[in-house]
Amino acid sequence: GEDVEQSLFLSVREGDSSVINCTYTDSSSTYLYWYKQEPGAGLQLLTYIFSNMDMKQDQRLTVLLNKKDKHLSLRIADTQTGDSAIYFCAEINGANNLFFGTGTRLTVIP
């Protein structure tokens, strides 16, 4: 199957920006997603980007897509303690199959 890779851990100070990176291998990806999982909870869709876009901004969230390098990133501006969670990237391919990364645990230090 397709590979979707993320770093496992990221720590940032409150108020700084966080950048969570993701790489994928499937060139037929149509949509790419970012999900957030808070402790003890399921996955919550944060944002998504269509594969023909380079960037999408939604309040404090900025998604950047480099389709040539198959690299996706999620930038959280002014990171708050409530942003501490596991962040999953996921991509859906031309066959409408969804593949998740391993998740990045973001820890925000007060």
Add this chain to the structure above:
Amino acid sequence: DVKVTQSSRYLVKRTGEKVFLECVQDMDHENMFWYRQDPGLGLRLIYFSYDVKMKEKGDIPEGYSVSREKKERFSLILESASTNQTSMYLCASNTPRDRHNQPQHFGDGTRLSIL
């Protein structure tokens, strides 16, 4: 808002027991999914269903079966539970009606421990 409800948040069972995990969604979604989540492995798809009485194997179906007798309910069955099935299980649903944007909606998960 879409609601995906998993019947138990925490479950403890013994090796060899038959275990049922239940999931219900209230948005008339055609598609339903069962994943397991393990540290460092992300989410792995166990089984999914595109319609009532229809099921397809995902990436790791061994040791599991599923049942979709009604559109809103998708059950995951561990026929004979083993300790390596201790995990967080997540149910999700979506609709194929909009083929270009199909975010999956997730339940809160069931943390299953097999002793």
